[in-house]
Structures are given as C-alpha cells and as structure tokens.
Amino acid sequence: MLNRFKDFQKKRMEIFREIVKQGWDEKLSNYNLDELAKEIKEKYNYQDKDMTFIKDHIRVALGLDTKEDMNFSNEAQAALNHGQVKRPVVNKIEGACQYCGKEFETNDCYESCKYEAQMYKRTKGPIIVNDKCLSCGNCVSSCSFGAIADKIEFVPLLKLLKDETTPVYATVAPSIVGQFGDDITMGQLRTALKMLGFKDMIEVALFADMLTIKEAFEFNDLVNKQGDFFLTSCCCPVWIGLVENNYPQLFEHMSPALSPMVASGRVLKELYPEAKVVFIGPCIAKKSEAKEEEFREDIDFVLTFNELEEIFKAIDIDFNQLPGDEKDQASFAGRVYARTGGVSFSVKTVVNRIAPRRLIKFNAKKVDGVGKCKEILETLTQEEEIDANFIEGMGCEGGCVGGPRTNIEVDKATNMVNEYGEDSLIMTPFDNMNLIKILEELGADDIEEIAKDDKISSLLTR
Known part of the structure; x- marks a missing residue:
C-alpha cells in the first residue's frame, strides 16, 4: 500500500x-x-x-x-x-x-x-x-x-519568457557550476537559458563582489577594539532569519547588506527599468526571501537547480550540441561565496587591501549547518568570548553547495566551485572591470563609492 x-x-x-x-x-x-x-x-x-x-x-x-x-x-x-x-x-x-x-x-x-x-x-x-x-x-x-512541498515558479514565468518585448535576466547563484554535468560549461548554460527566452545569464557572484567591498568597509568601521564583532553572511536567508527571529539582541551586529541575489535584481532594474529578474539557485529559502515585502520588486521569480534540470529535460535541450557563450563576470572571491568560508575569505582580501595596517586584525569564524549556527549564536548571547571578530554563518552544511535543491553532492560541488573560482581571470573585486563599468553607469567615479555613495549604498542595503 x-x-x-x-x-x-x-x-x-x-x-x-x-x-x-x-x-x-x-x-x-x-x-x-x-x-x-x-x-x-x-x-x-x-x-x-x-x-x-x-x-x-x-x-x-x-x-x-x-x-x-x-x-x-x-x-x-x-x-x-x-x-x-x-x-x-x-x-x-x-x-x-x-x-x-x-x-x-x-x-x-x-x-x-x-x-x-x-x-x-x-x-x-x-x-x-x-x-x-x-x-x-x-x-x-x-x-x-x-x-x-514548495511551490514551483516556472509556469507564471512562461508568459514573460515568451514575450520578446520584456527583457528577462537569469541571475545564477555561484553554486551553479557543475550542477548540470561535469563537462557542461557556464557558457553552454548561458546558451541554454537564452533558448528558454532569457535575455542573458548574469553571475550573482558579480554582485557578491560588490557586497564584499561594502562589507569590508563596514567591518573596518565597526570593528575597532577587542570584543567588537561583525555578523554575516548576507547571502544566507536562513542564517539572517535565525538571528533576527531567535537572537534579536545580536541583530545590531549583523551586516545591513542585501543578499547578492536581491542586489542582482535591484541593480539590474536600476540599469534596465523594464527588466524582469529570475534567480536560479540551490535554495528553497531564496523563494521566501524574494517574497519579503521589501524585496518583492527586486526579484520576480526563483527557480532551483533541480527544477531547471527538469525544464531542460522537458524541452529536450541537448548540452552536447550547444556552443558555449563564455564570459568572465566575477572574481575568484565572488565565486567562492558558494561554499563555507568563501565570504570570510573574500571580505578578508578586501579588508587587507583597504586597511593593511589595522591594529585589530580580521579574524573569521566560519560555521555551517543550523546546529553550529545556533551554537555560536548562543555563545555570543551569553557574552562568552570567542576568538573571532567576523562570524560567517551558513544554514546548509557546506554552504550553498549543500542546499536542498542541488543536483550533485556537497564535496564534489565544493571542488567544482573552487576550480571555477580559480579559472576566473579576475582575482579580487577591486580588479573586476565589469563591476567598475556598472558603477560608472550608476554615476560613480570610484570603486570605493560602493560604501560611500548614498545612492549606490542604498541599492545594496536592506
């Protein structure tokens, strides 16, 4: 039975x-x-x-x-x-x-x-x-x-994909690499998404580069003495929700930065007001985050990796026959946001660049999985000292590569993310000319204005 x-x-x-x-x-x-x-x-x-x-x-x-x-x-x-x-x-x-x-x-x-x-x-x-x-x-x-069951958002999206007058951008999570086959390149994924009706595929890691710079300046301003600490990761809604709902006394230490997902939608719509933005990632929580009152206009729909895999199967897309439309959009630092420790590594590289002589050195503690996240939050609530001033939390074990809607196992996904990061010709967010071009279109003259310019800062802040 x-x-x-x-x-x-x-x-x-x-x-x-x-x-x-x-x-x-x-x-x-x-x-x-x-x-x-x-x-x-x-x-x-x-x-x-x-x-x-x-x-x-x-x-x-x-x-x-x-x-x-x-x-x-x-x-x-x-x-x-x-x-x-x-x-x-x-x-x-x-x-x-x-x-x-x-x-x-x-x-x-x-x-x-x-x-x-x-x-x-x-x-x-x-x-x-x-x-x-x-x-x-x-x-x-x-x-x-x-x-x-979680709702699947493809059918309401169909009209937009069929409408040639509406530009629809697919913004893809850094953990996407390797999710559709070992030999499937990101350029082939871009081609496949364009076949579905998307205008283009944009790496969310590009916006992670933007937020890395923002968080580095925030850390530099807020952590100035022993006992100060800074909570991130902005990219994980489970971690942010856990702090906000269960440990509100710690929320003042949380970075006010948006998630890279929301930032991708907000910035793209600032540049292209008629655009629609669809996030593709490993996470059910991202579906819920996109429906929060303050973010509903930023991200229109969310699909997961396993949903997208079924879509490709349903319309018979053969990746072996697809040409690769390859682009380097993000740095090594932005791409490794996908795995535990990636945010800490990325922010540290920028902190060391903007403040190489800091008296209070950047010292990160990385936790993943709900149990470990709760454990460190309990420690901070009880005002026990920890040997860290930058605390990165990720709700899934392994980080986003361990999300509930991934297609491959965590260790393999982590290795592929690291390799894809190393393949980037852009080593740090400060070296990302794509980021500089976006800032110029937003009216900024300098990459540091991510943290200093009111307009740009508002685009990246909750």
Missing part, C-alpha cells in the same frame, strides 16, 4: 515535467489537468481517496496554493496569469502523513525542522508555523511521502 507514496520527489518532478512540456508548447491553458491527475493515480496505484493529494501537488507544481475543493477547471489558466507567486512557499499536502505508521518518530522527517518549531505531531499531518518557518527546505527534502 505504501509504495504509492514512497519516493514521491521523483513523482513530483514527473508531474512538473509534464506541465513544462504543455506550457512550452503553449497548450497548458487548455490542458486537462484532471487527466494528468488520473494518469498519475493509475501509474502509481493510488486510490480514489488520494485524488486531493495528487491534485494539490499539481497545484503546487503550477505555483498555486493548495485547495480543499476538487475543481480543476481554471487552475492552469490561473497559474499562467499569476503575476507573482505568493507566500507561503512551503505547503502542507493533506493525505500522506496518515500512512507513516505508528512509529513515525523514527522517520527522517520527524526531526527535520531545526528551528524549535516541531512540525510533526500526532495529527493528520505536519504543523507549519509560518512565523517560525524559515523555508530552509529541510523538511521538504526529508519527506519521501510528499506531505510537504
């Missing part, structure tokens, strides 16, 4: 792949979603009582909320016309938890929530407390039965 629920992540992607095919062929608005639900039911031996479960997963794959009713008549058209996917990103799907059995406390999902918001109790399903949930995605990837 339980086989129909087990390993549901693959079945979920099968649903999504079919939706992509119909949408790409411009048949989705008239597509019979009831037939899709029936096909899934019959293929995997679901029962009649499971149809609400199946249909809710189809809705989430369309980027829509779950519903109690069974009416599917306007769902596809509603998804196509959806201007922006709404919160909550992580949705409870009724109908699966009842099959976990009496010993569900032994399942991987039971302890999956790391934020003291115990999700699994003796009820019909998970309890999602939205003011505690940080959308890290750990619960989603831990549940093989499909009781929790």
